[in-house]
Amino acid sequence: MSEPLDINNVEVDVDKKELARLRAQTLLAQALTLSDRIRDLNPDRWTKTAFFKIEETLATGEKNYRQGQYISAQRNYRQAIKDSEALIQSIPLVIEENNLTGDLAVLNKDTTRAMLSYDLVLEIDPTNQHAKVGLNRIKSLHQISALIAEGAYYEKLGKLETAVMKYTAARTLDPVNPEAESALQRIKFQQRNQKYQESMSLGFSALKMQTFSKAKRLFEAAQNYNDSPAVQQALQQAENGLLNAELVGLINQGHGASENENWEQAEFFYKQAAKRDSGLVEIAILSTNAKKRWALDKELERVLS
The missing domain is CATH 1.25.40 (Serine Threonine Protein Phosphatase 5, Tetratricopeptide repeat)
Structure with missing residues (x-):
């Protein structure tokens, strides 16, 4: 003769199963929210394998859920949540690495690689200013190269003012262009040295003519460009003459x-x-x-x- 059915135990089992089902639904909703967020960021471009694994885990969880294996489904959903959160946390690093790759490609004049890197960043974060600036640099890269070449030509001829105009125009298009910045600093040094030499030469001519006030003014002008021992000595000569x-x-x-x-x-x-x-x-x-x-x-x- 079979034992009588314990109604209370059946009710307890039913309650536990229902709670497990409800908990699985809550976890599923959380997992889907996270996966949808990642999907909006074009994961096929930067994390295809990892995102595919998350989707597989979700599919396994849904299969277990349909079969009434709610505890197993919960484990699947928790794993999907964990993997999704880790993926989302990696986004800033992905953006930084691709921006850096783009910057290096620009320096090497590899416009195709640079564009792919910046485009990827903007697919993840359409507001990323670094990538936007990078793309603008690429678009004007040929023009920048031409301006720098023209600047170098005029610099070689000794037409420094014209060279500065060309380099400045290049830097305006690309404020962080190292070639333009280096050239401008180089010419600035040349111009300062040239003005220093001119002021010193005129100052010594004034000394020779014994126009000591004029000599002092010229040596003080030279001192503004280079406070060298030579200019200090020349100033002393002018002051002694005065x-x-x-x-x-x-x-x-x-x-x-x-x-x-x-x-x-x-x-x-x-x-x-x-x-x-x-x-x-x-x-x-x-x-x-x-x-x-x-x-x-x-x-x-x-x-x-």
């Missing part, structure tokens, strides 16, 4: 005042010269003598008045 010219002027004015017996003026000019150069002992003596003569004249005026 000082000597000023001293000669003051001494001559002192002599002139002495000849006219204007001892007040003579003392003033000699004193100013002695202040500027403490080594002018004779001038200091002349200043002292002029001061004494001036004092004597004032005393005579007082007595005679």
Whole structure:
């Protein structure tokens, strides 16, 4: 005789199975949301094998679900969720690697490879600014190459201003182009050196002509381009020349005042010269003598008045 059916146990088993089914449905919904997200990112272009594996896992889960094997289905869906999340987390790295590949291809003038790399990035992330800039660089690559070639031609001829215009135009089209940037820096150095040499040459000519103020201005201009020991020495020569010219002027004015017996003026000019150069002992003596003569004249005026 068979044992009587335990209704309570049957109800418990039914409840467990229903809960397992509902849990499987929840996991399936989560897995499908993630897989749909990946599908929108054109996975066939960058992760075909991994995404195919996820779809296979989902298909196995659905098969188990239809057969009432809800616990097995849950395991399948959890695995699909795990794999999908890992794939989504890898997207930033995929984008970075393809942008880098595109950049290197541009440097090597491999426009086809560069375009494929940037296009792939934009299929994953249509707003990616790096890839957009990269594609624009490719489109203008031939024009950039022509501008750089023209710049090099004019640079070789010594027409640096025209060369700068060409290189600048190339850099405008491609702000990170290393050839254009390197050329501009090179010419900038050449121009600075050229202006330095010109200012130094004109400064020495002014020294020779004893136009010391002009020489100083020119050496200061050269110093703006290259504060070299040579320009510092030249500046010192110009300043010494200015000082000597000023001293000669003051001494001559002192002599002139002495000849006219204007001892007040003579003392003033000699004193100013002695202040500027403490080594002018004779001038200091002349200043002292002029001061004494001036004092004597004032005393005579007082007595005679």
